[in-house]
Each structure stands twice: as C-alpha cells, then as structure tokens.
Amino acid sequence: MKPAPVQILLSTWNGERWLPELLDSLEKQTFQDWQLLVRDDGSTDSTLHILVEWGAQHPDKLSDLMTDGVRIGSKHSFSRLVEASTAPCLFFCDQDDIWFPEKVELQYLALRRLAGEYGGEVPLLVHSDLAVVDQRKKLLSASFWESRGFDSAQRKQAYLLNNVVTGCAAAFNRTAAQMAFPLPQAAMEHDRWLALVCAWFGHVRALQHPLLLYRQHENNQIGAQANASLGSLGERIQAWSMQAEVFLHQFGDRLEGDDQRLVSALAELQHLQGWARRQHILRHRLFKPGVVDNLALLLFG
Numbered sequence: 001m002k003p004a005p006v007q008i009l010l011s012t013w014n015g016e017r018w019l020p021e022l023l024d025s026l027e028k029q030t031f032q033d034w035q036l037l038v039r040d041d042g043s044t045d046s047t048l049h050i051l052v053e054w055g056a057q058h059p060d061k062l063s064d065l066m067t068d069g070v071r072i073g074s075k076h077s078f079s080r081l082v083e084a085s086t087a088p089c090l091f092f093c094d095q096d097d098i099w100f101p102e103k104v105e106l107q108y109l110a111l112r113r114l115a116g117e118y119g120g121e122v123p124l125l126v127h128s129d130l131a132v133v134d135q136r137k138k139l140l141s142a143s144f145w146e147s148r149g150f151d152s153a154q155r156k157q158a159y160l161l162n163n164v165v166t167g168c169a170a171a172f173n174r175t176a177a178q179m180a181f182p183l184p185q186a187a188m189e190h191d192r193w194l195a196l197v198c199a200w201f202g203h204v205r206a207l208q209h210p211l212l213l214y215r216q217h218e219n220n221q222i223g224a225q226a227n228a229s230l231g232s233l234g235e236r237i238q239a240w241s242m243q244a245e246v247f248l249h250q251f252g253d254r255l256e257g258d259d260q261r262l263v264s265a266l267a268e269l270q271h272l273q274g275w276a277r278r279q280h281i282l283r284h285r286l287f288k289p290g291v292v293d294n295l296a297l298l299l300f301g
Helices: 019-027 047-057 074-084 103-118 144-148 156-160 174-180 190-201 230-254 257-271 274-284 291-300
Strands: 006-012 034-040 062-066 089-094 124-133 139-141 170-173 203-215
Touching: 006 019, 006 074, 006 103, 019 047, 019 089, 034 047, 034 074, 047 062, 062 074, 074 190, 089 103, 089 174, 103 124, 103 170, 103 203, 124 144, 124 174, 124 190, 139 144, 156 190, 156 230, 156 257, 170 174, 170 190, 174 190, 190 203, 190 230, 230 257, 257 274
Parallel strands: 006 034, 006 089, 034 062, 124 203
Antiparallel strands: 089 170, 124 139, 124 170
C-alpha cells in the first residue's frame, strides 16, 4: 500500500451504532489521498466486524487495524495511534461523528499553509468549530465554540487551564506528534495536551466554521456539555496542576522567565489548600477566561 500524506486516526469502542455513518462521511471527502489507521479499545459488539468488512471493501484506505483487545481508554488509545502513525499530517477521529465532505481538504491545506509560514520543524495544529447535534442528528448548536464561550484566539498561557481544541476537529503535523506523544500519564486528555504543546512551542490556527457534526449521546466520554461541576472543581485544579508539573518536567529547559514562573506556580497549586491556595491563585494570576469561572475558582477551589 502506497503511503498517503494524511492518516486519520480512529479509536473505536462498541461503536456499531455510529460507525457506518462516520465511515460513509470519510468516503465522501473531497480530498481522497488519506488512509485510516484504527485501534479498537476492546469492543464487545460488532465494531470489529464492521471495520474488517469496510477494510475488505476499501483495501487502499485501511492502513492498519490494531486489535490487542486491551481496554486502556480513549486518550491512551489515541496515543497508541499517534505512536503507530507515519504520515506527515494526522487527524484525530471519533467513531460517533459525521465529517463534512470538505473537512480533510480544508484542514490539510490550512496545515500546509501554516508550514509554509513557519516551517515544518515546529509543532503545528489546525482546528475548526463543530456543529453540535443529538443522537438523531437534531441540531443543538450551530457553533460549539459559541455554546461554550470559547476564544479560539486565546494566548498560549490560557491553554494551561482552558482548552479550546477538540480532538476530532484537529489536524496536526509530524513534529507535533513527535513532541507531544507518547502521552504522559498526567496529561488530562490527548487533544488538550497536544494543543498545549503546539500553542507553547509552535502555532495553532483556528478555522472559524464547523467542519463536522459533533454528536452528543449518553455514551459520550466528555462531549459538548460542561464536563465538571463545581463539586469537582478541586479535582480539576489538581489535574491542571499535575499536567503543568509533567509539562515542566518535559519542557522546562525550553521555558524562560515569566513562562517558567507561570508553569511552576501552577504545578505547585496541587500542594496547597484553602486560603493558601487562593492567595497563590491571586498572586500568580492563575485565571481562566470569564469572570464566573474565576469566582468559582476562588470561592470553591
């Protein structure tokens, strides 16, 4: 099989209900020089049968189907996919979404333009907005970014606490893959960690229009709903801080001055409680975008 410039990385788990529509949307892409690299995360339904049958029908499209049968969760499954990938341009793909026909073409061209501006030796990422639908494809929001109040042009520092990149809406280059993966154990999510690395050491470009239907249903791992309540804010603070700690461990020699102080301050937050934690947040301005989120951070963190 001749290597393609684009690999679409698909992690599956009990996706028999959704896979046919996803695969159909991939077949309809206006840019066809891509191959699908799949890892199944221990499905017990007909997911593997669907994939094997599809691969037999499209032998030039399925580059590999990884089936070790071990359930490791989506973020580490995607990490395995990145580690096994070979293409210069990579796309994350979720089993329950539906891609618009122009998605691969527009994001691949945008990534190439970004490489033309900054070169391919730095991590580059392109991502788009998403149209949110329910399990029957009824439109819930024409813009995921608007529904969540995302600022797609946020500064790199904001990525430490606030991710605006959704994995299934992202494409990234080989340098990003090599820098960000294998995924550290303390990374919160595969897309969040990737976006953090690209924002700090390379470039992130947002395409302002949706390029897929982002399906929401009872089996979504995270989805478009806010994924944590005020009751779990302490856990989120702990996760942000632990991720900052491993970021500092891996990339500390690349950080200088204010950047190193900011990441170090966030890494220290996990060891503080109560008033000491609030003082630390205020002193180092460890804030999220939005007044309400920051009030919650100070009142309930």
